[in-house]
Amino acid sequence: MPGQNRPAIVVDTPPTSNGDLHIGHLAGPFMAADVHARYLRARGREVVFSSGTDDSQTYVLASARRKAMPPEELCGRSWHQIKHTLERMGISLDGFAPYDDRYRASVRTFVDDLYAAGKFELRTVRLPYSERTGEFLVEGLVAGYCPVCLVFSRGGLCETCGHPNNFDELLDPQSTVDQHDPVTHRETEILVLPLEQYRERLVEFYERRKDRMRPHTVQVVRELLAKPLPDFPITYPIGWGIPAPFPETPDQRLNAWVEGIPAVMYCTAFADEQKRGGPDGSADDELWRAERDAEVIYFIGFDNVYFWGLTHVALLMAHEGKYVLPDAIVSNEFYELENDKLSTSLGNVLYTNDLLDEVPRDLIRFYLALTCPESQRANFSRAALDKVADLRVVTPWNQLAEVVNKVTAASGVTDELPVSQAAQARAGAVAARFRVCYEIDGYSLTRAADLIVAQTERLLLAAQALDPSAAGTSSALADLFLELRTLISCAAPIMIDLAASGAEAGGFTCRLDDEATRVSTVKPFRVPAIEAAAPSGA
Structure with missing residues (x-):
């Protein structure tokens, strides 16, 4: 828990690299994380504040297809745009990490250790499937109606109620790239992390930290823990992302959400090196190790509470005490533009860089x-x-x-x-x-x-x-x-x-x-x- 002498790791969830940052991105986690990091430094605390981009998300693939451009090109362009915007806004990152071979190696090490320890299990699941393209549709590639609140939602998680919609749970699924593409379901085998096995530890985790979280976060976690926790997909049979290194799932990719924790560990290490003038030979997860006793503070959007608050915490727990767990999770709700939902696809968007051209x-x-x-x-x-x-x-x-x-x-x-x-x-x-x-x-x-x-x-x-x-x-x-x-x-x-x-x-x-x-x-x-x-x- 908090302490004036503990080093602080301030985590701003890496933005998806499918375009520049609009004003809603800044109003949420980035401003909140930046102000807190600056405050801690002004109090004399040792702080590492970092970020990078989340290139493996299927939202990148969907956006690139709609723009008719290679996803790699979209990622590269977005990384530079996002970094430039954060610098202009004065977001005091100690480092903005690149998505590179070192990043991928850090992710591989994190999941390889869990695989070797037998933490993953093989499951047969039904996933949405495009008959026209012959590919499975998951996360940002599919949309439908949330099985919990019945509001239109993307795959994986409902932004409205915060509940997951794994596998074949979306109602009336459709492709986010081509709404006229017929969507069916097919069975496939994937590796999962059985979240239910971490129930008691997750309940204890939230009981100890509920006073350091906002009411909506506490509410949705309470709802999620009131019923059996779903299996968390570790691999998906798709063609975008980091190749899954497991013999049971050939030609599959790691679920982009699995990368979250090793990604921020890597970003933390990169930022710390930038502060100190270069690498010192430490492992990318060094500052997160339990013996370092860092205070980890998450700043996230409400729609990320399930992933960052449950699945990622469970992944840390699965390492059996090797790493610190987050001390606090500060969430925010959605920011609208002129009383309408911010939407790049609908043209209701204000990019931060455009506003900076007019307003100090x-x-x-x-x-x-x-x-x-x-x-x-x-x-x-x-x-x-x-x-x-x-x-x-x-x-x-x-x-x-x-x-x-x-x-x-x-x-x-x-x-x-x-x-x-x-x-x-x-x-x-x-x-x-x-x-x-x-x-x-x-x-x-x-x-x-x-x-x-x-x-x-x-x-x-x-x-x-x-x-x-x-x-x-x-x-x-x-x-x-x-x-x-x-x-x-x-x-x-x-x-x-x-x-x-x-x-x-x-x-x-x-x-x-x-x-x-x-x-x-x-x-x-x-x-x-x-x-x-x-x-x-x-």
Whole structure:
């Protein structure tokens, strides 16, 4: 469980490499993971924050077929697009790993060990089958109606209720590439991980961690554990993905969802090497080993709870204590665009790079934090972004900066000034409230963004009350600058450019440890303004 001295591994589930990232991708796991990683670093924690791409997903194959292009080309193009977008948004990954031979070797080692230990079993199952193409249709290649909630769903998992739909459970299945392609079912043998064998351990796992998960995650896990757990497919008889190395399943591929844990282990190792300047000969799973006692924190979309929360945890458990288990799973709901479902295929999409061409990233990050879909669906609106960013951030902050800079210049104060104990207490109280928002037990970017607004308004009132000609102005300025430094530091995980310019101007480091607000003196500095967004449609 959490501890200040434990190294932290922050996991952002690797995005599927079937296109660039739209605004919904950023509003969910990426922003949440980035802010928490930045917070942990500001607290002095050792952190490895990594990601890569999920090239083996059948969604890649389906997208490539619809685009009439080789899937390998789509993967390569998407990797570069996604990496570029994350860099522009300031997502503070320690490394963005390539999908390469080392990746595939890491996955092979992970599953080979489980196979050698007899953890997989051979099953005869019925799978959707395309009579026209002569191929099995699984995961992103097939759609139908969920057998649990009856809502239209892709294969493998229902995005609406979060329940799996393995094998032949989808109702009225159809091809996602060609809706007119007749779909039947055929039997085949595959290897599976019998999840039911891990029931007791999974129940205990969630009982210990239920307070570090959001209500919807706890609910769907409770529903899943209330009935027999399905077998988890380890191999599929398809032609895309990593070849399955098992004699019982010749010519089959590993289920892309099996790659999840060894993939993030590999991404963690790659990112750690980037931080340290090169490899040190360690195995790709070294930082995940139990003896390293890392705190692992997942940031996922709700639709991934079943895979990352049950099947992947079971795969870790199957290694019988070799690896740490995740300490927390932070899920998010769906983000809509102009009150409609984000959909690339239907043309209702806003790519993050396009928005970055018009709006400073701090304002995007603030708006995404304020409106992020933490526990229910939320909506992105460009008009709302313009209005909210101006009224709640740009205007009040720039008024604050203007007043403070004018008073400072008029007072002539330039040297270090002593701060009062009362100011230290106020700064400590503010930092404590932000820490509540950034700690996993009460993690909320929405409340943190609200705090930025509220504290800006409070300090603006304090600044407007200053009289540069009055006695005691230098003491009041000193207290105000301490609180300004504190607010900038507390906002830093979200508003990264304001924090960088403020820290540079003030000659301080944006820290969020317990000692950050206990400074005895501060030096006045020119408070930076926030750049406004270009009007929508300009």
